[in-house]
Amino acid sequence: xxxxxxxxxxxxxxxxxxxxxxxxxxxxxxxxxxxxxxxxxxxxxxxxxxxxxxxxxxxxxxxxxxxxxxxxxxxxxxxxxxxxxxxxxxxxxxxxxxxxxxx
Amino acid sequence: xxxxxxxxxxxxxxxxxxxxxxxxxxxxxxxxxxxxxxxxxxxxxxxxxxxxxxxxxxxxxxxxxxxxxxxxxxxxxxxxxxxxxxxxxxxxxxxxxxxxxxxxxxxxxxxxxxxxxxxxxxxxxxxxxxxxxxxxxxxxxxxxxxxxxxxxxxxxxxxxxxxxxxxxxxxxxxxxxxxxxxxxxxxxxxxxxxxxxxxxxxxxxxxxxxxxxxxxxxxxxxxxxxxxxxxxxxxxxxxxxxxxxxxxxxxxxxxxxxxxxxxxxxxxxxxxxxxxxxxxxxxxxxxxxxxxxxxxxxxxxxxxxxxxxxxxxxxxxxxxxxxxxxxxxxxxxxxxxxxxxxxxxxxxxxxxxxxxxxxxxxxxxxxxxxxxxxxxxxxxxxxxxxxxxxxxxxxxxxxxxxxxxxxxxx
Numbered sequence: 001x002x003x004x005x006x007x008x009x010x011x012x013x014x015x016x017x018x019x020x021x022x023x024x025x026x027x028x029x030x031x032x033x034x035x036x037x038x039x040x041x042x043x044x045x046x047x048x049x050x051x052x053x054x055x056x057x058x059x060x061x062x063x064x065x066x067x068x069x070x071x072x073x074x075x076x077x078x079x080x081x082x083x084x085x086x087x088x089x090x091x092x093x094x095x096x097x098x099x100x101x102x103x
Numbered sequence: 104x105x106x107x108x109x110x111x112x113x114x115x116x117x118x119x120x121x122x123x124x125x126x127x128x129x130x131x132x133x134x135x136x137x138x139x140x141x142x143x144x145x146x147x148x149x150x151x152x153x154x155x156x157x158x159x160x161x162x163x164x165x166x167x168x169x170x171x172x173x174x175x176x177x178x179x180x181x182x183x184x185x186x187x188x189x190x191x192x193x194x195x196x197x198x199x200x201x202x203x204x205x206x207x208x209x210x211x212x213x214x215x216x217x218x219x220x221x222x223x224x225x226x227x228x229x230x231x232x233x234x235x236x237x238x239x240x241x242x243x244x245x246x247x248x249x250x251x252x253x254x255x256x257x258x259x260x261x262x263x264x265x266x267x268x269x270x271x272x273x274x275x276x277x278x279x280x281x282x283x284x285x286x287x288x289x290x291x292x293x294x295x296x297x298x299x300x301x302x303x304x305x306x307x308x309x310x311x312x313x314x315x316x317x318x319x320x321x322x323x324x325x326x327x328x329x330x331x332x333x334x335x336x337x338x339x340x341x342x343x344x345x346x347x348x349x350x351x352x353x354x355x356x357x358x359x360x361x362x363x364x365x366x367x368x369x370x371x372x373x374x375x376x377x378x379x380x381x382x383x384x385x386x387x388x389x390x391x392x393x394x395x396x397x398x399x400x401x402x403x404x405x406x407x408x409x410x411x412x413x414x415x416x417x418x419x420x421x422x423x424x425x426x427x428x429x430x431x432x433x434x435x436x437x438x439x440x441x442x443x444x445x446x447x448x449x450x451x452x453x454x455x456x457x458x459x460x461x462x463x464x465x466x467x468x469x470x471x472x473x474x475x476x477x478x479x480x481x482x483x484x485x486x487x488x489x490x491x492x493x494x495x496x497x498x499x500x501x502x503x504x505x506x507x508x509x510x511x512x513x
Contacts, residue, residue: 044477059377060368061398064295065216065259065323065354069369078337085323088297 011095018091018098022053025095033093041093045081048070048071049094062087062099105132106163107417108191108201110181111358112138114146115406115495117169121496122414123205134154135175135199137191140331141166144235145489146403147482150439152238153245153350154278162486169494181208184364186385203387203417206356206366206373210263210393210401217258218356219329229329229349229460232271233263241350244327250287251347252257256336257294258326258354261395263401266390266448268292268352269299269309270439276316277441291319293336293344298322302455308472312440322500331453334410356402357394372396377452378429380413389413398433399452408433408492408503433505437482445478451505460509464500468509 004013007028012020033042051070055062064087067078082089091098107123109116120136148162158463170176180194192198212233231237272292279288299313300306313320327339331335335343357371366373366384375382377389377397382388391413392406399405415428432452437445447469448456460468469478492499
């Protein structure tokens, strides 16, 4: 198990840098991970990350299309906030595991 | 007399009606199954239709063959589920009061949810193969197609039988090679995932197979719309993939009645506990198979593995005992890779598909995560197993819980 230190706190991550223990996450940590990804976080980023964290903690599967039902923003905006692969980036910064497809 | 009501007679509903009839006394419990479609399709067979390997008649049987004596099969559409009153109302106006309800209404494709997908090119150069109509239309199209860009696109997960799109890509390679026109067909696999698969070991293996077969991979692509005029699919990040023939795996949703009855999540999948399979809305309502919002595969094998867990928990519930059986997310499937070979994968909520062997008396063991001829034969044999053993709730010589026997971890 790898570890990384963000904002002075050591956290457990997997080989791709995703949190293995979402309880170790804080907003300060998120700001630091976002920097690595070249992003500056805004209130909108945090709002959608809250949505993703709550869904994950509730045991639900995460998907991009669920963003349209978040009540926070739509998929288009999600792409603008986390360019490229938004769900991958957003979950990494939100301190939750990378969504696995339900193969 | 008490009533067990099962909604849906697909894979999950048929298995449950057989299993429950065996363990509930006929003097105490009546069992009713409601189903709108009286034809039962062997859904894994849809994949074979576009290539002419199977025809419709090879994969369909009357539903009534699989519902045992002592179970009433009602052919009707469901209007509403009222879990507060323990009542299901049918479109024909009748209603059924239940003591225990099993929801097995499955999932369906919803191409309407992607702008332009069901536009002017639908079933002209855009096809699905998740319905018999789509698969047959594509078979007809492929017969005379002269080649070009063949694009296979998954709109988003979850989808039924999550490996089917990959199998479709592998079969396309085989099919057009056999026709002597592989050089005229440029195959591109476009997925919202970051690779061929997300589970690392399987993704690596399947990704290299795509490469070997000269199939292009476009990953992290979440389709936003289809441009019918210019024959392109576009994602929200502004990327475009041109197509001459688009094979789409559209968004999947639960049955309309689930949302209408207020039982579902935003996509109409019933909210239920992923281990006990009990719904969150009412203790006497249980959910099996594709209808649930479980983070497991939407696949027949999952419904099969869930069935024994659910039988156990329903019997506990009837006897006022705690629900102790827990589903581990166990799933397995054969993946056809073309040219007479296949792969087998076996996994659950927490263990990714691993290499090794999968023990099975008489016919096995099958190699895991490796291309073999035996795995291809296993897939073909499975159709017989489905009709004769699985749907009828008979025992297969495999465990419900995923076993590490034969698997190699590193």
